[in-house]
Amino acid sequence: MLDTFNKDTQTVHVTLGERSYEILIGRHLLASAGEQIAALMPGARLAIITDENVQKLHLETLRKSLNAAGLKHVEFVVPAGESTKCFAQFERLVDEVLAARLERGDAIVALGGGVVGDLAGYVAASVRRGMSFIQIPTSLLSQVDSSVGGKTGINSRHGKNLIGAFHQPSLVIADTALLDTLSEREFRAGYAEVAKYGLLGDAEFFTWLEENWQGVFNGGPQREEAVARSCQAKADVVAADERESGQRALLNLGHTFGHALESAVAYANERLVHGEGVSIGMMLAHEFSERLGLLSQDDVKRVETHLTAVGLPTRISEIPGQMPPAQTLLDIIAQDKKVSRGQLTFILSRGIGDTFVEKGVDPDAVLEFLTEKLA
Amino acid sequence: MLDTFNKDTQTVHVTLGERSYEILIGRHLLASAGEQIAALMPGARLAIITDENVQKLHLETLRKSLNAAGLKHVEFVVPAGESTKCFAQFERLVDEVLAARLERGDAIVALGGGVVGDLAGYVAASVRRGMSFIQIPTSLLSQVDSSVGGKTGINSRHGKNLIGAFHQPSLVIADTALLDTLSEREFRAGYAEVAKYGLLGDAEFFTWLEENWQGVFNGGPQREEAVARSCQAKADVVAADERESGQRALLNLGHTFGHALESAVAYANERLVHGEGVSIGMMLAHEFSERLGLLSQDDVKRVETHLTAVGLPTRISEIPGQMPPAQTLLDIIAQDKKVSRGQLTFILSRGIGDTFVEKGVDPDAVLEFLTEKLA
Numbered sequence: 001m002l003d004t005f006n007k008d009t010q011t012v013h014v015t016l017g018e019r020s021y022e023i024l025i026g027r028h029l030l031a032s033a034g035e036q037i038a039a040l041m042p043g044a045r046l047a048i049i050t051d052e053n054v055q056k057l058h059l060e061t062l063r064k065s066l067n068a069a070g071l072k073h074v075e076f077v078v079p080a081g082e083s084t085k086c087f088a089q090f091e092r093l094v095d096e097v098l099a100a101r102l103e104r105g106d107a108i109v110a111l112g113g114g115v116v117g118d119l120a121g122y123v124a125a126s127v128r129r130g131m132s133f134i135q136i137p138t139s140l141l142s143q144v145d146s147s148v149g150g151k152t153g154i155n156s157r158h159g160k161n162l163i164g165a166f167h168q169p170s171l172v173i174a175d176t177a178l179l180d181t182l183s184e185r186e187f188r189a190g191y192a193e194v195a196k197y198g199l200l201g202d203a204e205f206f207t208w209l210e211e212n213w214q215g216v217f218n219g220g221p222q223r224e225e226a227v228a229r230s231c232q233a234k235a236d237v238v239a240a241d242e243r244e245s246g247q248r249a250l251l252n253l254g255h256t257f258g259h260a261l262e263s264a265v266a267y268a269n270e271r272l273v274h275g276e277g278v279s280i281g282m283m284l285a286h287e288f289s290e291r292l293g294l295l296s297q298d299d300v301k302r303v304e305t306h307l308t309a310v311g312l313p314t315r316i317s318e319i320p321g322q323m324p325p326a327q328t329l330l331d332i333i334a335q336d337k338k339v340s341r342g343q344l345t346f347i348l349s350r351g352i353g354d355t356f357v358e359k360g361v362d363p364d365a366v367l368e369f370l371t372e373k374l375a
Numbered sequence: 376m377l378d379t380f381n382k383d384t385q386t387v388h389v390t391l392g393e394r395s396y397e398i399l400i401g402r403h404l405l406a407s408a409g410e411q412i413a414a415l416m417p418g419a420r421l422a423i424i425t426d427e428n429v430q431k432l433h434l435e436t437l438r439k440s441l442n443a444a445g446l447k448h449v450e451f452v453v454p455a456g457e458s459t460k461c462f463a464q465f466e467r468l469v470d471e472v473l474a475a476r477l478e479r480g481d482a483i484v485a486l487g488g489g490v491v492g493d494l495a496g497y498v499a500a501s502v503r504r505g506m507s508f509i510q511i512p513t514s515l516l517s518q519v520d521s522s523v524g525g526k527t528g529i530n531s532r533h534g535k536n537l538i539g540a541f542h543q544p545s546l547v548i549a550d551t552a553l554l555d556t557l558s559e560r561e562f563r564a565g566y567a568e569v570a571k572y573g574l575l576g577d578a579e580f581f582t583w584l585e586e587n588w589q590g591v592f593n594g595g596p597q598r599e600e601a602v603a604r605s606c607q608a609k610a611d612v613v614a615a616d617e618r619e620s621g622q623r624a625l626l627n628l629g630h631t632f633g634h635a636l637e638s639a640v641a642y643a644n645e646r647l648v649h650g651e652g653v654s655i656g657m658m659l660a661h662e663f664s665e666r667l668g669l670l671s672q673d674d675v676k677r678v679e680t681h682l683t684a685v686g687l688p689t690r691i692s693e694i695p696g697q698m699p700p701a702q703t704l705l706d707i708i709a710q711d712k713k714v715s716r717g718q719l720t721f722i723l724s725r726g727i728g729d730t731f732v733e734k735g736v737d738p739d740a741v742l743e744f745l746t747e748k749l750a
Contacts, residue, residue: 087466098533101710129528129539153504158473164504165540335476 010228014148014235016168023148023172023235025228030061030136030175034069037134040171041107044132046073047097049120050111051080054138057181062111062136073109074100078119082267085119085154087163093123097131107132107170113139114146114274118161121152125167135172139182140190141275143174144197144230149238149251159335160259160267174231176223187217188311189275192254192282194226195306197233199282200253203353205229210306217310249357253347254282260332261316264324272319279312280319288369289348299352316373326370330363385603389523389610394543398523398610400603404550405436405511409444412509415546416482419507421448422472424495425486426455429513432556437486437511448484449475453494457642460494460529462538468498472506482507482545488514489521489649493536496527500542510547514557515565516650518549519572519605524613524626534710535634535642549606551598562592563686564650567629567657569601570681572608574657575628578728580604585681592685624732628722629657635707636691639699647694654687655694663744664723674727691748701745705738 009026024036037046046066050059055077066073076096078084097108108131110120117135124133137147153164179187194216198206215222234251241248258274258281265271286303289295307314316323323329333344344361384401399411412421421441425434430452441448451471453459472483483506485495492510499508512522528539554562569591573581590597609626616623633649633656640646661678664670682689691698698704708719719736 087462091462091466094538095531095533098531098537126538126540128537129526129541151504156470156473158470162473162503163469163501165501166504 008224010224012148012228012231012235014168015239016150019150019168021168021170021172023174023231025143025174025176025224025231027177027224028175029173030058030178031065033062033136033173034065034067034071036171036173037066037107037109038069038071041105041132044071045100045102045106046071046109046134047100047102047106048073048075048109048111049078049093049116049123050075051078051084051113051116053080054112054116058111058138058178062109074102078116080115082115082155082269084115085161087154089119090122090126090154093119094127097123097127102127102131104128104131107134109134109136111136111138112142113137114142117142117146118152118164119154121150121167121169122154122164125152125165130167133167133169135169137172137174138178140179140187140227141193142190143176143179143227144190145193145234147172147174148231148234149248155267159263159332172231174227176219176227179223180219184311185273189273189279191216191310192275192279192307192312194230195310195312196251196253196278196282197230199286199303199349199352200233200250200347200355201237201353202229202233203351205233206306206352210302213306213310247357249345250347250355253349253355254278254280254285256333256346257281257284260329261319261323263332264329265319265321271321276313276319279307280314280316283307283314284316284369284373285347286349287373288346288366289350291369292348292365294348294350296351299349302352323374326367326374329370329374330367333366334363383599385599387523387603387606387610389543390614391525391543394525396543396545396547398547398549398606400518400549400551400599400606402550402552402599404548405433405553406440408437408511408548409440409442409446411546411548412441412482412484413444413446416480416507419446420475420477420481421446421484421509422475422477422481423448423450423484423486424453424468424491424498425450426453426459426488426491428455429487429491433486433513433553437484449477453491455490457490457530457644459490460536462529464494465497465501465529468494469502472498472502477502477506479503479506482509484509484511486511486513487517488512489517492517492521493527493539494529496525496542496544497529497539500527500540505542508542508544510544512547512549513553515554515562515602516568517565518551518554518602519565520568520609522547522549523606523609524623530642534638534707547606549602551594551602554598555594559686560648564648564654566591566685567650567654567682567687569605570685570687571626571628571653571657572605574661574678574724574727575608575625575722575730576612576728577604577608578726580608581681581727585677588681588685622732624720625722625730628724628730629653629655629660631708631721632656632659635704636694636698638707639704640694640696646696651688651694654682655689655691658682658689659691659744659748660722661724662748663721663741664725666744667723667740669723669725671726674724677727698749701742701749704745704749705742708741709738 012023108124135147150168156162258277387398483499525543531537633652
């Protein structure tokens with residue numbers, strides 16, 4: 001399923017019937033975005049949604065590319081940061097897109113990381129009950145995770161991503177050169193999701209990452225390879241279970257614990273960003289699996305060694321500041337949308353690359369485990 | 376496809392693959408709603424969304440039925456009227472449903488007319504990216520139209536229903552005895568949509584209505600028959616084109632003109648309700664078709680005679696108060712979401728029951744026609 005597009009570009013096909021689309025992965029693709037979009041939807045009008053940080057770095061390149069391709073567009077800039085995924089921004093953007101008289105066949109273009117992608121995707125899903133949607137993810141996290149699978153949405157005071165829609169993009173353009181502008185911390189956080197694809201179902205990929213991670217970080221050709229393999233892994237899971245009724249839940253490896261930690265620090269990025277929560281969450285999921293007698297200590301050690309090698313946190317104690325008691329974390333987990341009829345669902349592991357969905361996890365066992373980890 | 380459920384109840388199957396569902400049609404079904412819902416989703420928790428008017432008339436019956444079936448539920452009441460289909464109510468309800476900790480497999484129950492159904496459906500589509508949804512339509516309009524097809528949404532200052540989602544219900548319970556509580560005007564307005572199904576694709580049904588409309592109005596067995604045939608007609612169109620990419624547009628017969636008229640009076644129900652707009656709109660669509668040489672004067676006359684017989688308006692001049700100039704109506708039509716790339720789309724007719732989608736309608740011809748009709 002992995003084709004070479006030209007010598008520099010890889011293409012991942014996401015197979016979802018009439019909602020199938022392609023992810024283009026390569027360095028400096030942003031400069032030819034207009035050409036790609038014009039080929040896919042000639043004559044379409046576009047609304048670019050981006051944030052204040054990405055605007056400064058990359059909007060001009062996209063603008064030039066769209067103009068060169070003769071594509072008319074409007075631009076909407078939102079504040080950077082998770083708090084932008086809110087009702088007020090959603091309402092404002094929906095109104096702006098309608099005011100610009102964009103039609104169903106026109107497209108919303110998300111230029112940014114996961115926040116911009118989730119928000120813009122939900123706008124695209126909602127205006128006229130669904131407009132076309134194009135993603136140009138600018139962070140490693142959004143290139144390997146949020147741009148595949150069609151999850152869009154905003155946050156609620158009750159939790160993250162509790163309001164939204166499934167809405168597939170028509171095209172994803174992942175320009176790996178844009179990742180050169182990320183901070184080390186942000187790149188590392190995105191890498192947690194890359195490592196996740198190895199841990200959840202592909203031991204060989206995890207081994208490859210153990211050997212090749214420096215190339216991914218340094219912008220060698222290993223970076224495109226890692227992004228493409230990650231997208232392909234997610235695409236395969238999503239194709240099999242678009243609406244998250246079964247196996248798609250595997251993608252939540254590390255996320256049930258991770259989201260609880262993010263929520264516990266009130267999504268304060270200076271304390272914890274999403275990928276760091278996922279990294280600690282994956283570590284906790286493997287340790288909890290070992291506690292349940294499912295996993296060897298050697299495998300747990302391997303997970304810890306690799307995550308630590310790339311500079312990711314693996315312990316709750318690495319989060320600066322005070323953490324709430326274990327019961328509070330458990331309560332947050334119980335309000336998580338992955339709960340079904342009061343039973344706790346976790347992704348557990350029997351070995352590197354061998355995870356499964358466990359729907360009947362005993363809340364008391366989780367409480368005891370978390371109490372220890374917080375001690 | 377039309378089964379007898381028991382001696383009083385008819386069932387229409389809406390065939391949409393894994394999103395298929397049933398519409399139950401009969402007198403006094405509300406009292407057994409709990410039983411029906413419990414059979415479909417045992418153990419589910421429910422959030423009933425209703426409006427202040429319907430609350431007084433029918434909520435107690437539903438409450439008793441749910442309690443008898445052992446179904447836990449919460450209740451949210453919104454103000455009656457079109458202005459309830461707004462962002463503020465949407466945000467409030469989403470928040471309340473999350474606060475009540477309802478999960479994906481739990482259900483939103485819409486008890487009310489089209490406003491409640493559209494708003495509650497959009498809430499169901501959006502909370503946790505999609506919860507189960509049950510419709511208990513209490514108006515004729517919502518029983519034959521908005522409860523079939525999965526269109527949900529709210530209004531924008533730019534137009535009606537411009538924000539929303541496609542989200543299919545799991546069950547529709549159409550209790551035709553509830554229609555006894557409607558005003559004559561409201562019943563008639565709903566009847567415009569019943570007549571539409573005859574006009575758009577079923578000449579035999581239109582003839583049947585010409586002969587049987589009194590029974591439909593008086594609550595004879597013709598009422599269940601008319602509701603069932605209307606739902607079946609819509610279900611057949613929706614099954615063939617769920618996302619409105621082609622033939623589903625036929626359901627908009629009378630709606631392009633009708634929506635423009637509703638918008639022109641700022642949705643002031645004392646001047647014009649939706650079904651009245653559709654009635655005048657259907658008349659205009661047939662007259663415009665005749666003007667284009669597509670339709671005989673005899674057929675136009677037949678449409679006018681029947682709509683007039685049941686007491687529906689057929690002329691713009693029947694709308695009380697001042698109407699805007701033709702150019703304003705045309706501008707409203709051009710902002711309608713059924714527009715594609717600047718061309719006007721209308722549903723036109725070649726005869727009773729023989730309509731088609733015309734995508735290349737000349738705006739000047741529409742302007743001239745409307746100018747005359749407003750004179």
